Amino acid sequence: MSDQFKAEIFQNQYLPQGAREVDAIMTITVEKGDSAMGYAPPEAIATTNNGRLFGIICDTSGSMGGDKIHAVKDAMTKIVNLLPDDAHFFIVTGAGKATVVFPVSPATTEKKQEAIAAIKGILANGGTLMSTWLTQALTQFKKMPNAIRQALLLTDGQNDDSDEKSLKQVLLECEGIFQCDCRGVGTDWRVAQLQEIASKLLGTTDIIANAAMIETDFRTILEKAMSKNVSDLALRLWTPQGAKVLFCKQVSPDIVDLTHRNKPVKPQLVDYPTGAWGSNESRDYHFCIEVNAGNIGDEMLAGRASLVYTLNGIETKVAEARILATWTDNEAQSTKIDRRVAHYTGQAELAESIQEGLEARARNDIELATAKLGKAVKLAHESGNEATAKLLKTVVEVEDAPTGTVRLKREVAKEDAMALETRSTKTTRIPKSAN
Known part of the structure; x- marks a missing residue:
């Protein structure tokens, strides 16, 4: 039985006269088995993704010395050993410049041993220029353009202020190529810096309070990354002429503002990125759409939200739901909040x-x-x-x-x-x- 996508809309479609804002929550769920309410993606989705590519991007600046670098090397070694046979991986380390410690390779026993040998030679010294780390990672990810691409970035310090412009530029280049979860070890890093990277690359940010917790967190991130089996999906929103999307946010499991990440497809149609999806996953999205006000009794399709898969320029709709608006003078209906x-x-x-x-x-x-x-x-x-x-x-x-x-x-x-x-x-x- 193949995975299927199911979309549901929750809203109060009834508006008082003159009202223009329509709010709706869209729940998208990946389910096992057949469902009359869902869409089964074609086999092409499952078979043409060229596997999974997991990249480790590790801070090796001077502040990572001592117990931290030993804990990180131990954790990386264990993560490499845990990689499934059908995955690919690479390792980039970064300080004032980045080094490809181990290039993109299949997770065979032989390659894992080579990678572990390379990990043993990692040393910590130098400054912190994260743009160079992401640039090297991007080069590696581009080697497998059809893979499900996920990175883990670990640091214990703050990016150099001189790197701010370069970091913003490389994030634009990385957007849509790979996702990246960011982790800060200890308390000397800046939350906002890692959140900027993770938000742009549809990942998460969290703190690892002490080095002893690194391995557990690495395992969790790897498990999540390996559970993804569909990439290149976009949330597509159609709105009627004259309407304006006030915001589009992912609201579960995390709040991610996608409003300014929209990419116009054609007039009245925009795409928002969602990243990769895994089996038995469910997310909620909040749309707020401003429409032209109607008269009492008028009904309108205020929006049509779809999940769209694209491969080699061919689009497949895998889920869809409608957002409605009806103007009423029934106060009990119009004042009810979903x-x-x-x-x-x-x-x-x-x-x-x-x-x-x-x-x-x-x-x-x-x-x-x-x-x-x-x-x-x-x-x-x-x-x-x-x-x-x-x-x-x-x-x-x-x-x-x-x-x-x-x-x-x-x-x-x-x-x-x-x-x-x-x-x-x-x-x-x-x-x-x-x-």
Whole structure:
């Protein structure tokens, strides 16, 4: 039985007279087996992808010396051994310049042993210019253009400020070629720098508080990467003439703003990147579309969202759902807010409150930090986001979660604040009891 894509739209299609904004949550799920509501992608999707290519991009600047570089080398060795036989891989190390420690190769026993021998010779010294690391990785990924391409970038420090322009340029070149998860070891790296890379390359960012945790995190990332089996998918949105897309965001499992990542296909039709998909995966997307206002009783197709696979210029639609708008004078209908729309609006507000609260805390603006983080505690409680609620408790004393009454902790470990910042965009789905 082949994997199938299923698309569902959740919204309140009823609008009061004069209203123009239409909100909708689109849930896309990859399922096993046949489904009358889903589309089975053609066999070409599964068979023409030229395997999986996993790239390791590792910081080897001077700050990575000592226990860190030993832990990283041990973790890389174990990850290489865990690669499945049908995968390909490469290793790039980076400091002030990048080095291809091991070029793209099949994960055969012989090649794995060669790679492990190369890993043993890695040394840590020099500065940090991440643009050079990504440039070398891009060269390797281009060797397998039809593969599912995933990278892991690990660093413990901050990119040199002189590299900012070059980094932005190379990220534009890497976009759409490969995805990249970023991990920071310790607390001397900048969250915003890694988030910029991960966001552009549709990956995740997280903290590895100490070197002993590197191997576990590497294993998790590799397992996720090897579970992907379909690449080159785009979320395509058609809107009627005169309409404007106010935003398009992935809202689960993480918040990723795709609004400015749109690529016009033709008038009224744009594509948003989604990256690769794996079996039994599910994601939610939030569209907000501004349409021309209708009169009472008017109905409109406000949008048509599709998941589209492209191979050699040939497009295949693998899922589709419609976004509707109906104008009514029935106040009970028009004022009702769809539960999922309300939930994910709250999750976005939660992430924003955390980020603003931590920024205020860093400026020693105690009043604003308390208000913002208190609001975050309230939103996390209301939405059932237990993981975020737990992280918030590392920076505030919660006196009453339902009202958001908190006190800032005087002493907060830097790794706790960074963990809250990096994971603030992770969302929880609406509780089943609320469906």
